Amino acid sequence: MKYPLQRFREEIKKGVKGALGVEKEIPIEVPEEERGDYALPCFALTEYVEGSPVEIAERLTDEIKLEHGKAEQTGPYVNFKIDEEYLVKETVGTCHEMEHEFGELEEKKKKIILEHTSAxxxxxxxxxxARNPILGDTLARMYRRAGYEVEVQCYINDxxxxxxxxxxGMMNLDEDDLPERDRDKVDHRLVRYYQRASEELEEGEIEENIEEMIRKMERGEEEMLERFENHSKEIMEGIRESLKRLDIRFDVLKHESSLMADGSVEDALKRMEDLESSGEEDGALYFESEDEKVFLTRVDGTSLYPLRDIAYHIWKVSRGDGMINVLGEDHKLHGKFLKEALEALGVEPLPESIFYSFVSLEGEKMSTRKGTYVTLDDFMETAHEKAREEVLKRREDFTEEEVERVAEKVGIGAVRFNIINVxxxxxxxFRWDxxxxxxxxxxxxxxxxxxxxxxxLSKWGGGDLSDAQLKKLDGEREISLVRAIARYPLEIEQAVKNNSPHRLARxxxxxxxxxxxxxxxxxxxxxxxxxxxxxxLVKACxxxxxxxxxxxxxxxxxxx
RNA sequence: GGGCGUGUGGCCUAGUCUGGAUAAGGCGACAGCCUCCUAAGCUGUAAACCGGGGGUUCGAAUCCCCCUACGCCCGCCA
Structure with missing residues (x-):
């Protein structure tokens, strides 16, 4: 453990165990800053240690031996304060050594397969x-910081x-009859076909045609398969272009169709058939999940999404040591079922899922089908424009180019932060303001x-800081800043432990x-x-x- | 009807997992701070019985039960 607060925490745990003569895990907490770096409330200790909480606190304070700090008793609490000179030296020193890698945790030698944005x-x-990719990408980044290898995948339902x-829509509608596209981008162009086709479908005219197309595709008719794949690819290109602007990329794009083509779905089906909790109804295979039947195939034997997702996870698990899925809250039930099915198959480790709630727009629901939404592209564009205004207000000295560069980074940063913050x-x-x-x-x-x-730093111009007498950094503000810096690795640790990227925004x-x-x-x-x-210190910060x-x-x- | 989730100052959020010492930020409001390393910053004031009710506990925003409002799900869709 290279970070001083981490080491101090371990020191306290060991010290407390030693002083009390117990082996139980000690619940150290982090109190308000003025009280110390760590604290131990002694109430709960009365269960297995003689005396009142106050007495225990007194005794502990007397007996504990700490190399890099001291213990102070306040009523029934023992507060632990790290030696500030040590904290400053270690923190600033480590930070200068690691530079922008500071905060990195020790290598875990584990590979996480992280799936996000599988819409x-x-x-x-x-x-x-957009909550999905932003959450997913931030998770990937924080897991990497925490010493994991991460492979980011996008599963494409083609x-x-x-x-x-x-x-x-693409086959039957004329572009001239569609509303004008709001942006010259393939996903914005094609969605209009989807929206108009959905309207027609609602009017009940084309249900038959759609079903016929699905049957053709599932029978493996080349032409139909190709159309499906091409259209989903085109839309994905548009989506990936948007994500690129947010600096979000995938390591692997996995097409659902590939699982059909290479027999993975077939294999998964065979394995599922053998399970005790599987059954058949009119020739359709289902899996009994608690008291609910989840169908894996249709009566005609064609596969359904749950089966294909099982196949996908069997494939994924072979590529890493753990799986994380970022899914909308509408997938909760599916996520639960998927885990049960994989567990029944003896697949491990099971995937962990992170579910997020939907974003509404000034109180109204968003729907791709109905076109009631703000696109990520619009959000980014508007954020960029707003940022440009703000830059122009305060930097008359910037060139056109500098204004644009800063506006983009500020605007896009605001987009990510806005979503990850909660x-x-x-x-x-969602409210524009x-x-x-x-x-x-x-x-x-x-x-x-x-x-x-x-x-x-740039006004200073650079130079050698090795003569700095770090113990001179003993002012309240200086120490507070050092503490905030020193906390960073622990924040990464916590964020990963709880899968909560929003902590890092905080x-x-x-x-x-x-x-x-x-x-x-x-x-x-x-x-x-x-x-x-x-x-x-400024450099460390x-x-x-x-x-x-x-x-x-x-x-x-x-x-x- | 059942399952899951959410409800914290006027507004947005943190804290809830792992119960502890005066409930923490931001926006908005009001009052201030640029002869001084960028004021996209900083300081101060007002404002919360943590959705409601019971319970467990020395101690509950945090755990348990009931109720309530909202969201999501309960398809041989994905």
Whole structure:
């Protein structure tokens, strides 16, 4: 363990166990900053240690031996405070050594297969569905920081009914009859066919045709298969272009059709047939999940989505040591079923799923079919424009090019931050005003703090900091900032443990805010006695901000 | 009808998993801070009986039960 707070925590645990003579896991918590770095409430200890909580706290405080800090008793609590000189030296030192890799945890030698954005490719991503890639990509980034190897996959449903509807539209509708496209991009162009076809379907005219197309496709008729695949590919190209702007990429694109073609679905079917909890009804195979039947095939023997997804997961599990799926809350039941089925097949490890709630638009539902949505492209574009306005307001010295560059990074950062900032299971009601607010809890707030560090460092001009007497960093503000930096690896650890990327957004705000306080109170370049030391601290903070921003997939800026 | 999830100042959110010491940020409101490393920043004030009710506990926003509002699901769709 290379980070000082991690080491101190272990020291406390060992010390407490030793002092009390117990082997039980000690529930150390993190109190408010003024009280210390760690705390131990002694109430619960009365169960297996003699005395009142206050007495236990007293005894513990007397007896515990800590190499890098001290224990202080406050009533029934023992507060542990790390030795500040040690904390400063270790934190700043490690940070300078690791630079923007600071925060990285030890290599886990495990490969995670992370699946996200496996939507029906029937139109452009809207801001509701965009929650999926942003969550998924941030998870991938934080798992990598935590020392895992990650393979990011996108599963493309190119055989579904949605694609059939789109394809029907492409074959039967005239572009001139469709509403004008709002953007010159393939997904925006094609979605209009899907939407119009859906309308016709609702009017009950074309159900037969759609079903016939699905049958043809499933019988393996080349022409139909090709159409389905091509259209889903085209839409995916548009989606991937949008995601690229957010710096989101996939390592593997897995087409559902490939699982049919290579016999994976066939194999999965055979394995499922052999299960005790499987049964047949009119020739259709089902799996009995609790008291519900989940059908795997139709009466005509063709496969259904649950079966194909089982096949996909069997394939995935062979490629890594763990699986994580990012899914909309409408897939909860499916996720539960999938786990049960895989467990019955003896597949392990089972996938972990992260479900997110949908995003509504000023209180209304979003629907691709009905066209009631804000596309991710529009969101990004508007964010960029708003950011450009803000840049122009304050930087007359920027060239056109600089304005655009900064506007893009600020705007796109705001988009990602806006989505990742809230816990996945909470619903988001999208409001333009909030999403485009670049003050307070936002990406630009963090980027701005980073730009301030860059400003100081570039004015200084660089040089050797090895003569810095780090123990001179003993002011309240300086120590607070060091503490915030030192917390970073632990935040990564926690975020991964709980699959909660939003914690990292929170942390980024805390760190930026802590730096802003330091910036206000502690002149760096004009400091008479601590210039080198403060520079060293600013540099450490610079690396840390850059690292957390990159974990969030947000670009750092040196000026804005 | 059943299952899962959500409900925290006027508004948006953190804290809930792993119960602890005065419930934390932001927006908005009000009052302030740029001869000083970028004011996309900072300081201060007002504002919350943590959806409601029971329970467990020395201690509950956090755990359990009931109720309520909202969302999602309960297809030989995906």
């Amino acid at each position: 029906n490719p029937n139109g452009p991503l809207h801001i509701g569905r 055989l579904g009914r949605q694609i059939a509807i789109l394809t029907w 816990q996945p299971e909470k619903p988001i009601d 909030d999403a485009l607010d670049f003050q307070g809890d936002s990406a630009p707030f963090v980027q701005y703090a980073h730009a301030r560090t860059s400003g100081i 942390y980024a705000l805390d760190l930026a805010s802590e730096f802003n306080n330091f910036y206000r109170d502690c002149p760096v370049l004009k400091s008479e006695d601590k210039k080198l030391e403060r520079l060293a 610079h690396f840390t901000l850059k690292s957390i921003l990159s974990t969030l997939g947000i670009d750092a800026l040196d000026s804005m």
